[in-house]
Amino acid sequence: MPELPEVETVRRGLLPVMEGRVIAQASVNRDGLRWPFPPGMAGRLTGARVNALRRRSKYILADLSTGETLLIHLGMSGRMLISGQMLGAFHHDHPAPQKHDHVVLGMEGGARVTFNDARRFGAMDLMDTGAADSHPLLAALGPEPLGNAFDESYLIARLKGRNTPIKSALLDQHIVAGLGNIYVCETLYRARIAPQTKAGDLAARQVAALVPIIRAVLAEAIEAGGSSLRDFRQADGELGYFQHSFQVYDREGQPCVTPGCGATVGRIVQSGRSSFYCPQCQR
């Protein structure tokens, strides 16, 4: 599921129940997910106030009153569920525990945040807040695509001479942090660039054009997520999954949506991942 827009949507959904609130009781139902949890994680979370809830790339970071920061990564199948809180006009009681509920944060005031992750590719870790930027998972990340450090000259410099397909380059979190398979497909479709094109073969103006397209694709998805947040207040409390219409992703065999194109969306596999693209529009 979660690329940058989905993670940002989860963060925004968690804000009203977590930011400024104390974790009254943390409970952990297994030793870890992708990696073992840090020693004594439940105890280190219990009693801590969440001073700020931030996002870096696809990671959610909760700065705690204890001087530590909680890192949360949703992996492929991680979900956050809020329960026991007045949400709009509806009150959500605590549902029965579900399979794969791994971590439960009981917040002061009665809300409950449950981290469920079937495939367990997700992660949680704790670090000193002052050293958060040097955490192994964060230290080598490229710039935020919606931030000032990501601009045309940066991307041109990073892609220059690169022999890897542009699809792989944009998926590389060291180059730009937060894009995943869906939004790279959508970006290349809008940019009319074939996913197989070697990154270093693109003209500077083509690379420059990618920057505002990446920003727009992500901003539109975040906007769609915001709409889903308003809807979810009257739905079921599960954060982060929202209906968003894609132009090429997962549309293999369907007609290209570009007016007058008439071609059929294709799919190729690059480094083990599906790339959806229009063979007519994307060159």
Add this chain to the structure above:
DNA sequence: ATGGGGGCCTGCCGGC
């Protein structure tokens, strides 16, 4: 350093 492939896990879906 760069690029490609394997592996981690479970669930779901389509075909037989």
Add this chain to the structure above:
DNA sequence: TGCCGGCAGGCCCCCA
């Protein structure tokens, strides 16, 4: 109905 292969929105690690 059941079984099986293929697939899934992420990311680390190892190899050439």
